[in-house]
Amino acid sequence: MRPALARRLEGFGTTIFTEMTRLASEHGAVNLAQGFPDFDGPDFVKEAAVEAIRQGRGQYARMSGIPEIHAALAAKYRRDYGLDYAADTEFTVTSGATEAIFAAIQGTCEPGDEVVLFEPYYDSYRASVAMASAVPRFVTLRAPGWSFDPEDLARAFTGKTRAILLNTPHNPTGKVFTREELEAVAALCRERDVLCITDEVYEHILYDGKHVPMATLPGMRERTITISSFGKTFSLTGWKIGWAAAPPALTAAVRAAHQFITFATATPLQHAAAAALSVGPEYYEGLASSYRRKRDLLVEELRRLGFLVEPPAGTYYVCADFRSLGFDDDIVFCRHLIENVGVAAIPPSVFYENTRHGKTYVRFAFCKKEETLREAVRRLSAIRAVGEGVCGGRTRRMSRPSAADAADDARCAPPASGRDPTEG
Ligand code: PMP
Ligand code: GLN
Numbered sequence: 001m002r003p004a005l006a007r008r009l010e011g012f013g014t015t016i017f018t019e020m021t022r023l024a025s026e027h028g029a030v031n032l033a034q035g036f037p038d039f040d041g042p043d044f045v046k047e048a049a050v051e052a053i054r055q056g057r058g059q060y061a062r063m064s065g066i067p068e069i070h071a072a073l074a075a076k077y078r079r080d081y082g083l084d085y086a087a088d089t090e091f092t093v094t095s096g097a098t099e100a101i102f103a104a105i106q107g108t109c110e111p112g113d114e115v116v117l118f119e120p121y122y123d124s125y126r127a128s129v130a131m132a133s134a135v136p137r138f139v140t141l142r143a144p145g146w147s148f149d150p151e152d153l154a155r156a157f158t159g160k161t162r163a164i165l166l167n168t169p170h171n172p173t174g175k176v177f178t179r180e181e182l183e184a185v186a187a188l189c190r191e192r193d194v195l196c197i198t199d200e201v202y203e204h205i206l207y208d209g210k211h212v213p214m215a216t217l218p219g220m221r222e223r224t225i226t227i228s229s230f231g232k233t234f235s236l237t238g239w240k241i242g243w244a245a246a247p248p249a250l251t252a253a254v255r256a257a258h259q260f261i262t263f264a265t266a267t268p269l270q271h272a273a274a275a276a277l278s279v280g281p282e283y284y285e286g287l288a289s290s291y292r293r294k295r296d297l298l299v300e301e302l303r304r305l306g307f308l309v310e311p312p313a314g315t316y317y318v319c320a321d322f323r324s325l326g327f328d329d330d331i332v333f334c335r336h337l338i339e340n341v342g343v344a345a346i347p348p349s350v351f352y353e354n355t356r357h358g359k360t361y362v363r364f365a366f367c368k369k370e371e372t373l374r375e376a377v378r379r380l381s382a383i384r385a386v387g388e389g390v391c392g393g394r395t396r397r398m399s400r401p402s403a404a405d406a407a408d409d410a411r412c413a414p415p416a417s418g419r420d421p422t423e424g
Pocket of ligand 2: 033036171
């Protein structure tokens with residue numbers, strides 16, 4: 001029989017987020033891996049959803065999104081960024097930003113078109129490009145500062161480039177692209193007639209200055225598909241309400257794909273999201289300042305423990321260099337953390353084409369209650385350097401254990417006395 005899995009999905013395995021959350025619960029670890037808050041979203045938003053359900057808003061929504069959310073989005077972009085989008089023809093409401101990214105690529109790329117990605121990239125980008133039979137080209141962001149070499153960027157644009165996919169504020173590094181960096185991308189897009197798909201899901205989680213949407217740069221509104229999500233801003237990631245904002249022709253392309261991917265997104269949740277999106281700047285300020293406190297706590301504690309940390313300028317992730325702790329491989333380190341220390345984190349090398357680049361970093365999510373962060377820090381205080389000799393120091397994909405990995409696993413198994421050396 002032919003293999004069940006289509007070739008274009010080979011090699012993607014199971015997403016690191018699914019895998020780490022599963023391992024976290026298996027090992028009783030504090031989950032600083034998957035980026036979801038361990039606290040609830042605002043009551044007024046939940047009440048609006050309950051009210052919409054009570055009012056019987058239970059049937060299919062309009063394919064592109066209910067009129068109320070389109071109107072709320074148009075008002076939001078005007079209020080927050082001075083961007084004028086037409087409510088009816090320039091928004092598509094999707095099942096999370098994940099679907100908007102997928103629909104944007106499916107809707108605009110021909111097989112063989114090239115899509116430029118900055119690495120480390122959010123994992124769905126690469127799979128979305130593969131499922132459109134398009135070809136990814138990579139530009140590496142390098143520490144410190146996680147900037148890129150403008151020549152690398154220029155080289156990545158070829159005669160086949162259809163789009164560049166950019167994420168700011170950036171997961172997993174916490175980088176916020178500077179205006180100059182955005183200008184460099186915009187200049188190439190204009191010159192080469194390339195589309196820019198921007199993932200701005202962390203637009204309201206910024207610690208200095210204001211978010212600069214790519215669509216506000218000269219000549220970019222007409223060639224940009226701006227994607228964002230309600231989940232991060234309103235701490236309700238499971239609702240999966242996202243959207244794409246783009247000029248009418250690009251919106252028509254996104255909708256052409258969206259109508260056959262999910263058709264429409266949960267109706268009562270769209271009503272609640274419309275109510276939520278009408279909040280004023282105080283809400284966003286409160287969100288950012290509450291995350292700033294969590295960021296400062298975690299950064300300070302990680303530094304005290306010996307990690308090398310650049311405080312993130314945005315998002316709720318911190319990428320920490322762990323070399324001074326005696327490790328040199330993120331996958332080995334994350335296994336050690338989860339199995340022996342009781343903390344789950346993400347090994348960023350899985351977000352690179354060339355995994356070597358992310359190998360000495362670990363990503364911690366700090367969208368957690370202060371008590372959760374303190375418990376994680378308490379456990380992390382027990383980190384013990386095991387070094388090369390004990391766990392091999394080889395890079396392995398977490399999702400596809402080979403026989404050699406299994407042998408390593410046996411050698412690296414947690415001591416029989418238990419997985420949390422700080423307890424008992
Ligand atoms: N883009 C980035 C950069 C993300 O971190 C995430 C994770 N939430 C998403 C997109 C997906 O967002 P959603 O949950 O709305 O699909
Ligand atoms: N965006 C979240 C993160 O980076 C994960 C989302 C998911 O699990 N697909 O942790």
